[in-house]
Structure formats: structure tokens, C-alpha cells
Amino acid sequence: MSFPRHRPRRLRSSPAMRRLAAQTSLEPRHLVLPMFVADGIGEPQPIGSMPGVVQHNRDSLRKAAEAAVASGVGGLMLFGVPRDEDKDAVGSVGTDPDGILNVALRDLAADLGDATVLMADTCLDEFTDHGHCGVLAPNGSVDNDTTNDRYVEMAIAQANSGAHVVAPSGMMDGQVAAIRDGLDGAGHTDVVILAYAAKFASGFYGPFREAVSSSLEGDRRTYQQDAGNAREAMREVALDLEEGADIIMVKPAMAYLDLIRAAADVSPVPVAAYQVSGEYSMISAAAANGWIDLHTVVLETLTGIRRAGADIVLSYWAADVAEWLA
Numbered sequence: 001m002s003f004p005r006h007r008p009r010r011l012r013s014s015p016a017m018r019r020l021a022a023q024t025s026l027e028p029r030h031l032v033l034p035m036f037v038a039d040g041i042g043e044p045q046p047i048g049s050m051p052g053v054v055q056h057n058r059d060s061l062r063k064a065a066e067a068a069v070a071s072g073v074g075g076l077m078l079f080g081v082p083r084d085e086d087k088d089a090v091g092s093v094g095t096d097p098d099g100i101l102n103v104a105l106r107d108l109a110a111d112l113g114d115a116t117v118l119m120a121d122t123c124l125d126e127f128t129d130h131g132h133c134g135v136l137a138p139n140g141s142v143d144n145d146t147t148n149d150r151y152v153e154m155a156i157a158q159a160n161s162g163a164h165v166v167a168p169s170g171m172m173d174g175q176v177a178a179i180r181d182g183l184d185g186a187g188h189t190d191v192v193i194l195a196y197a198a199k200f201a202s203g204f205y206g207p208f209r210e211a212v213s214s215s216l217e218g219d220r221r222t223y224q225q226d227a228g229n230a231r232e233a234m235r236e237v238a239l240d241l242e243e244g245a246d247i248i249m250v251k252p253a254m255a256y257l258d259l260i261r262a263a264a265d266v267s268p269v270p271v272a273a274y275q276v277s278g279e280y281s282m283i284s285a286a287a288a289n290g291w292i293d294l295h296t297v298v299l300e301t302l303t304g305i306r307r308a309g310a311d312i313v314l315s316y317w318a319a320d321v322a323e324w325l326a
Ligand code: PBG
Pocket: 121, 123, 124, 125, 126, 133, 169, 170, 204, 205, 206, 207, 208, 209, 220, 275, 276, 277, 278
């Protein structure tokens, strides 16, 4: 096929023409804001490697959440940061109704009701003293099925606290099926599972480890995926869909755009992508140096992630972008 008379620049001739011809949209409702809430802090604590992002206390979380929802973001994803002395081998404080994450979920559920979609990270790494996403076997490996039992308890605790969406991010085999059965058994048939389906062992999570005051030494390569494995990522997606995932996620985003596209091409449910902490830090640092323009680059990356096929994008800029787009 050739189109000898076609001059593509005609459709770029004015802002109005470009707006009309734009294929990919980026709207506040597509964006989810990840937020950190910490126990036992007075003032909100800045996260050095993520300028502009803080560990909230309960009060500052409520204010920031309300502002984010007012800006129009599609949802909030909550991560809890317990006191160090409350961490233990099985992450008890993650399932404790009085643990920081569950308390904060109740705060936001009371404040916001159904005005937003309240999501919770369903993972043990913030709550274990060893920092792994699961429970350790005697030989030090992460025990898959014992961990799933804990995820089920955690998901039920989060649903009881008002989470509309639970988001298992630990990459255990069978975690989605276990959580679905557990939620249904507890009467939470309407609670949505956003499954981190293809989650890679990534250097881009570095700043997040500071954000949640992680205790991890070592790495997560026995449960998170190798960067090069596309076929395996698609198998993880298929398994999570079979197990009942309502939304599937690819993470990180920018180094895995091909897999966002591949997942979007086959998924019968919405596809999410997570622009993770290191992606945020990298762009923030370059912009702070004056090397790139922050707004331009953030909008370009989010548009690119949407173009690759993501219906939903988690980004630490979600609320800022919602303001910029207003
Ligand atoms: C696990 C979890 C992690 C992130 C989200 N959920 C950390 C990890 O897997 O090591 C990373 C998010 C980010 O880097 O922004 N609870």
C-alpha cells in the first residue's frame, strides 16, 4: 500500500487539529496515586530519593488523599510502614486490624466512602523483620503456600477495613486464587483483585525500599521475574486471569512496554502498569538538574504507557498530573 498524496503534517497543523487527531488520551481517571502511611512519626517524613513524596502520618494522609481525590485521580494505592519494633517473621502487623495500613484504610474509607477507589498493597515485605514478601521456610527460602495463607488473612483484613481493591504484589504462585477464595468465603465477593501479574526483579524499586524503610538484605529473585522473560510474563498473566484476577498489572512500566502491549492484546480485563519509584526518581533528578522539562517528560512517559495498552497507570505524579491536565 502506498499513499502518494498523503501529507501527514496536515494533521499537525494547529493545536485544534492535533487535538482532534490525537489517538491516545491521558485523563486523571486513568491514574492511581500510590501513598505511604507510617506508624509512629510526628511530621510527614520526606523520602530523600523521591523528592516531593513523603511518608504520611494518619492526618497528613487524610488531607493528601482528599486533595488527590478532588483533583480527579482514579484511585489511591496505600502502602503501610510499621514501626521497626513491630516487624516480625510473619508480618503480623500487616493483618492486625490495628496495624497502620488497616487503620489508615478505615480512616480513608470513612472520609471518602465510594468517592474514590481505595486500594491496598497486599504483601508482607513492609511488615516482616527480614523484609521478604513472604514467610521464610527453615532453609531461608520464601515458602509459597504458607505465604499465601498470610496473604488471604491480609486481604480479608484489608477488605474488612474498607479496601475496594486488594493488590497482591508478592508473586507467589496461586496467590490470586487463594485470595479470591478467601475473600468470597468471608463475604467480600465484591472486592476487586488487582494482580501484579508480571512483576520483575527490578533495580527501579530502589527508592521504594527507602520509602517503606525496608529491612531487606539480598534480593527477590526467587519470586520476582527475570527482566528478559517475556514468555514467562505472559504465562503469569494467563495464570492470574484463570485464577480470577479482575485487573492485571505489569511492573515496572517503562522498561516493559512490550509486555504491557502483549498483555493488553490478550487480556479480557483492564490492564494496569506501575511507573515505579526509580522511574519517578530518575525523571525527577534529571528535571531538577534542568536537563529535561518535568511536565513534558512526565506527560510523555504516561502517554507512552497508555499507548502501549495500559488502561490504568500507577504513578507518584498522579495527583500532580491531574492538576496539570485541569
Ligand atoms: C512489594 C512492592 C514493591 C513495590 C510495590 N509493591 C517493592 C518490591 O517489590 O521490592 C515497588 C514500587 C515502587 O518501586 O514504586 N510490596
